[in-house]
Amino acid sequence: MLSISVKEFLFWKKKQLSKGGDNQSFALLLDCIGGVSNSDLSLLGINPENKIYLKKNLDHLASIWEDHLLSCSPIQYLCGITFWRDLKLQVTDNVLIPRPESELIVDIVFKIFGKKSQKVFFAELGTGSGAISIALALAYPLWDGIATDIDQDALEIAKKNYINASQHSNLKFFCGHWWTPLESYKGKLDLAISNPPYIPQDTYEKLPKEVKNFEPKIALLGGEDGLKHIREIIQNAPLFLREKGWLILENHYDQGEKVKQIFINNNFKSVEIVNDLSGVGRFTIGRYK
Ligand SMILES: C[S@@+](CC[C@H](N)C(=O)[O-])C[C@H]1O[C@@H](n2cnc3c(N)ncnc32)[C@H](O)[C@@H]1O
DSSP: EEEEHHHHHHHOOOOOHEEEEEEEEHHHHHHIIIIOHHHHHHTTTTTTTTTEEEOOOOHHHHHHHHHHHHOOOOOOOOHEEEEEEEEEEETTTSSSSOOOGGHHHHHHHHHHHHOOOOOOOEEEOOTTTSSSHHHHHOOOOTTTEEEEOHHHHHHHHHHHHHHHHHSOOEEEEEEESSSGGGGGGGGEEEEEEEOOOOOOOOHHHTHHHHTTTTSOOGBBBTTTTTTHHHHHHHHHHHHEEEEEEEEEEOOTTTOOOHHHHHHHHTEEEEEEEEEESSOOOOEEEEEEE
């Protein structure tokens, strides 16, 4: 541990932030690499003569910050960590950085099943870092879940995140294309969830470079109209869901009505578009018959 005065630290912090970037990213760097959390920081201003203890020296932290500003590489990848709901997750450039709006998927599940639900068998298709499945497996220790992804490297990260977060063994990880790894679970799922790649081709080309140059294309691009994967997931869902099983999908901000129609065309009932916190129809849910 290195110690410096609070006064010196605050001066250095102001200088770093004057170079650019946002407070939240800087806070993540300080927390994950520097070992100084947000709550430590809020106490700092009180007595500038106090000492602050850092896991890495200021030059090291400044060099990561400059790398972030110059290359536009997301700070989460540079630190190897992100926070999502109450989870601290490892991330590499093999996985999408889980987004705050996706946190609501877990709340949708709470709303449908209640917080003390009996046994449910669920699958998440395209788990990435494992965020959604891990949150559900932790919230519902009695449930059993399967998290899948087409990318084995992503699954390795998800497995590590699960082991770090949980002492249970109610989540399994399978590799493969959408429903393929679930062949032996046909008609057995009470719940399936996916935040699939849904960005249309032309939008993908115009994504900010911190996304397009760093996050996996396979996690973002949803074909020409963005709905390629969503269509495939919905069309095959009836084979895998139990009667009255739920399918919950995240979609792009303007896809709600189209996704709702695909659900209806595939005989789903109780189909509903659910808004995110900014009022955007970000999720579509439905129940198979
Ligand atoms: C938008 S990311 C979502 C990741 C994570 N569930 C989340 O919400 O942060 C989509 C995920 O689907 C995976 N994926 C893409 N194509 C797939 C396919 N054909 N079959 C299974 N998974 C796929 C990607 O590797 C990626 O991890």
